[in-house]
Amino acid sequence: MKTDKDNLACDMCLVDKITGVSIDLEKQKFLGVNSLLKTFIAKVEEEKTKLPYHINIIDMIGANENAHSKILEHLLKQSNKERFEILESLLDYIVSNTPDFKLNVSSPSITAEKQRIDVLVLDKEYALIFENKIHNAIDQERQLSRYIDKVTELGYKKEQIYILYLSRDDGKSPNDDSWGKYKDLFENRYIRLTYRNHILPWLRDFLLPNIRIKDVYLKSCVEQYIDHLEGLFSLRNIQKNMNKELKKQISEVLGLGVSPEQNHFILDEKIKEVNAIRDQLAIMQSENERECWAEWSKRLKIDFPDLESMNYIDDRNYPKIGVKLSWNNIPFSVLIEKDNNSNTIYYGIGRHYSSENIIDELKAHMTSILDGFKANEWWYSWKYTSFEDGYRDLSNYIKEVVRHVDDCK
Numbered sequence: 093m094k095t096d097k098d099n100l101a102c103d104m105c106l107v108d109k110i111t112g113v114s115i116d117l118e119k120q121k122f123l124g125v126n127s128l129l130k131t132f133i134a135k136v137e138e139e140k141t142k143l144p145y146h147i148n149i150i151d152m153i154g155a156n157e158n159a160h161s162k163i164l165e166h167l168l169k170q171s172n173k174e175r176f177e178i179l180e181s182l183l184d185y186i187v188s189n190t191p192d193f194k195l196n197v198s199s200p201s202i203t204a205e206k207q208r209i210d211v212l213v214l215d216k217e218y219a220l221i222f223e224n225k226i227h228n229a230i231d232q233e234r235q236l237s238r239y240i241d242k243v244t245e246l247g248y249k250k251e252q253i254y255i256l257y258l259s260r261d262d263g264k265s266p267n268d269d270s271w272g273k274y275k276d277l278f279e280n281r282y283i284r285l286t287y288r289n290h291i292l293p294w295l296r297d298f299l300l301p302n303i304r305i306k307d308v309y310l311k312s313c314v315e316q317y318i319d320h321l322e323g324l325f326s327l328r329n330i331q332k333n334m335n336k337e338l339k340k341q342i343s344e345v346l347g348l349g350v351s352p353e354q355n356h357f358i359l360d361e362k363i364k365e366v367n368a369i370r371d372q373l374a375i376m377q378s379e380n381e382r383e384c385w386a387e388w389s390k391r392l393k394i395d396f397p398d399l400e401s402m403n404y405i406d407d408r409n410y411p412k413i414g415v416k417l418s419w420n421n422i423p424f425s426v427l428i429e430k431d432n433n434s435n436t437i438y439y440g441i442g443r444h445y446s447s448e449n450i451i452d453e454l455k456a457h458m459t460s461i462l463d464g465f466k467a468n469e470w471w472y473s474w475k476y477t478s479f480e481d482g483y484r485d486l487s488n489y490i491k492e493v494v495r496h497v498d499d500c501k
Contacts, residue, residue, distance in 0.1 A: 128345055128362070135341050139334040146330060150320040156476075157434040158204075161211050161224045163317055165204035168213065170310060176200060178299060179213065185294045186256070190283045193254060195220065205468070207242045208409075208433065219248045223266070225259045226287050229435040230374060232409055237272030250274075255282040261325075262286060263367070292321045381411075381430070381479065388428070388483045389413050395487060399494075402427065402445060409433060415490055416446060419497050422454045423447055424472065426493050428486040439486045440465055440474035441493065461496050 155163070168179045176197050186193045200215045211222035221239050225231075236255060243253050255278055257266055265284055268275060285291060295318050303311045322328045326335055342348075346362060348355045385405035392401045392413060399415040402425060414427025423446040428439040441458060443450055455462075455472050465473030477485045 128342070131341065131345060132338065135338055136334075139337055143330055143334065146328070148316060148319050148323060150316055151323060155320065156436055157210065157224050157227055157229055158436055160226050161204045161222070161434075163313075164222065164224070165202055165211050167314070168200075168202050168211070177302075181299055181302070182294065185290075185298055186283060186285070189285070189290070192280045193283060195254065207239070207246075208431075209239050209242065210434070212243070214243075214246065214248075218252045218254060219243045219246070220254045220256060223255065223257045224434075225257070225264055227435065228260055228264055229433065231267050231270040232432050233269045234272040235270040235409075235433060236266055237270070237274050240274055240278075250277065251281075253278075253281065257282065257284040258291065259284060259286050261288045287321060288325050292318065292325070292327075295321070384479050384482070385411055385413060388486070391483060391487075396490060399490075404445075412444065414442075414444075414486070417493065417497060419454060419457060422451050424451075424454060426486070426490045428477070428482050436476060437479060437482055438474045438476050439482065439489060441472040441489075442470055442474070443472070444470065458493075458496070461492055 150159075150163075153159075168176065168182065170176065170178045179200060179202070180197050183193065183195050183197065195215070195218050198216045200213050202211070202213050203209075204211050206212060209221055210224040213220040213222075221236075221243065223236065223239070236257075240250065240253055240255075244250060259265065271278070295314060300311070300314050300318065303314065305311075319328065323331075346358050348358060382405065389401070389403045389405065392415065396415055399417065402412070402414050402416055405411045405413060409432050410429055411432070412427050412429035414425050416423060416425050418424065425442050425444050425446050426440070427442055427444060428437065429442075429444075430437040441462075450467075450469065450472060455467075458472055462473040465475045467473055475485075
């Protein structure tokens with residue numbers, strides 16, 4: 093007769109076998125996706141060489157979420173005889189998708205990256221929050237919830253606030269953690285539009301044809317942006333033959349062609365596999381970033397032992413490290429920070445953990461080392477970088493700032 097101990101051992105053995113089979117299946121999926129990607133990327137590079145010459149200024153500079161938000165901000169700010177025609181056009185387009193978004197344009201204030209919100213439209217009777225996820229940035233904990241709270245602090249009631257979530261395609265929606273306690277409350281004041289299926293058609297089919305001939309630069313800007321988005325989604329006319337060849341290769345590798353129903357099943361399963369691997373890669377990347385922060389923090393103390401270092405790598409939304417300095421008894425910091433909301437990393441001179449506001453006297457004094465940098469209410473200077481170049485850029489800038497401060501003593 094088997095004892096409880098024997099039964100437990102059998103159960104454990106069964107669990108091990110099941111787990112082993114599960115791991116083997118996941119490995120097979122990974123190898124299958126990896127094999128598909130290798131052949132696909134090779135084919136993409138081959139077909140790219142056959143494309144005619146094409147130039148797009150937005151392609152050249154590289155547009156992250158912030159850049160897309162700035163483009164949208166400046167388009168929406170366009171006005172003619174006190175009419176914000178592009179904003180009106182977008183709102184009319186939204187109403188055609190969601191009738192509850194019947195918002196009248198009166199005297200809007202339109203900003204990007206203020207209050208940490210991608211794009212924010214504040215009008216007399218409503219506030220419209222744009223959350224931009226064109227590059228599939230991960231939703232942060234209570235992200236939408238925090239934005240709603242910030243707008244209520246500006247004097248708007250919750251029933252006056254609307255949320256427009258701009259995803260790349262149909263594969264992303266805000267998760268429950270992002271909503272916090274507000275998901276049900278905003279059920280009728282939330283809409284998800286995609287760049288591929290909504291913003292691009294709106295720009296191409298509704299906005300561009302109605303731009304006046306005399307608005308040459310506006311038309312040029314919209315045409316470039318349309319072309320950039322078409323390139324992002326492989327929809328340019330010059331890419332038709334390339335797409336045809338890529339689809340042919342995918343069909344052959346996946347064994348498509350038995351029947352439409354079977355094809356749909358195979359494609360659906362492959363998309364799930366790709367997304368599962370993408371999720372794992374995102375987790376690994378997040379873990380790797382924490383290793384970068386920890387390593388950089390150690391190196392700061394070694395490279396700059398005489399400076400007070402700052403370490404806020406556990407900040408959920410804006411992890412950062414740096415050093416604290418002062419000039420003429422005015423404190424400031426030189427740091428590197430990541431915005432987890434937009435998945436961007438940047439460095440520069442900030443007021444973080446040093447002063448409540450930007451000090452004009454310090455800003456004027458630092459003019460010579462601010463060239464080529466941007467500024468806002470948090471930063472005297474900031475510039476994008478990458479995890480590959482981040483510590484080098486930060487270290488070099490600290491040395492430059494220290495020299496500048498020492499020269500002026």
